[in-house]
Amino acid sequence: MSAWIVQHCPACGARLVRGLVEGRERARCATCTFVHYENPAPVAGGVVLDGRGSVVLVRRALEPGRGAWALPAGFQEHDETPAEAAAREVREESGLEVEVGELLELAFVPGRRRSVNLALFLCRPVGGLLRGGADVLEAAWFRLDALPADLAFENGPRFLERLRGRR
Numbered sequence: 001m002s003a004w005i006v007q008h009c010p011a012c013g014a015r016l017v018r019g020l021v022e023g024r025e026r027a028r029c030a031t032c033t034f035v036h037y038e039n040p041a042p043v044a045g046g047v048v049l050d051g052r053g054s055v056v057l058v059r060r061a062l063e064p065g066r067g068a069w070a071l072p073a074g075f076q077e078h079d080e081t082p083a084e085a086a087a088r089e090v091r092e093e094s095g096l097e098v099e100v101g102e103l104l105e106l107a108f109v110p111g112r113r114r115s116v117n118l119a120l121f122l123c124r125p126v127g128g129l130l131r132g133g134a135d136v137l138e139a140a141w142f143r144l145d146a147l148p149a150d151l152a153f154e155n156g157p158r159f160l161e162r163l164r165g166r167r
Contacts, residue, residue, distance in 0.1 A: 009034045040108065040115040044085035045073025046123040047163060048098055053144050055160065056130070057151075058093045059137040065152030067137070071159070073118065082119040090123060094139040097127035105159055120159060 008015055009029035016027040016036060027036040048056040057069040072093040076085035083100040090098050105120040132138040142148060144164045151157050 006036045040117045042076040042082065042085070043073055043109075043116040043118045044076050044082040044089060045071045045118065045120050046086045046090040046098055046100065047071055047104055047120055047159070048090055048094070048096060048123045048125055049163075050125060050141060054141040055144055055147075055163070056090070056094050056096065056125075056139060057142050057148070058132065058139045060152055061135050061137045068150045068152035069142075069148045070152040070156055071120065072136075072139075073120070076119075083121055086119070086121045086123065091128065091133075093133045093136050095128045095131040095133065096125045098123035099126050104163070107155060109153070109155060118155075 006016060006027060009032060011034045012029060012032045014029050014031035016034075017030050018025055019028050019030075020026075021028050021035050026038070028034065046056075056072065058072050059069055060066055072090045074085070074089040074092070076082055077088075080088065082103075087098055087100050090096055101122040101124060103119060104122050105118070107118045107120075109116045109118050130139055130141070144160065147157075147160055151160070
């Protein structure tokens with residue numbers, strides 16, 4: 001079952017109903033032709049490395065994963081590229097200005113409320129001061145060989161382990 005949240009048609013205001021559209025059950029308007037496609041949201045994040053084997057992690061202040069450590073990441077805005085979103089999220093969550101490099105990972109992350117397409121970029125710090133932003137509890141450097149045990153999200157440890165193997 002999907003996380004169907006939209007209840008009214010944004011085109012005509014009629015109530016949406018469930019029905020088959022293009023072979024799948026979807027929310028659709030019974031009055032006009034509007035279909036609510038439940039697409040994954042674009043998310044971008046940064047893997048910020050210092051050149052000495054350490055990575056920036058942030059302790060999450062919000063669910064899911066409140067209190068656990070994660071890579072700085074968040075939702076991409078409509079007017080920015082994934083790389084721009086990664087740089088903004090790193091700045092907002094860690095205080096660091098970064099140079100965004102190669103795309104390390106593009107992953108589909110299923111969610112209970114909303115699934116996401118996550119783009120993770122390798123980043124190099126070029127300025128700023130490490131400090132937790134408004135939506136994190138703290139930000140800190142961790143050696144890749146001494147990561148905290150309480151990492152948020154099941155894919156975080158996998159990404160970081162792959163990174164450790166690249167070094």
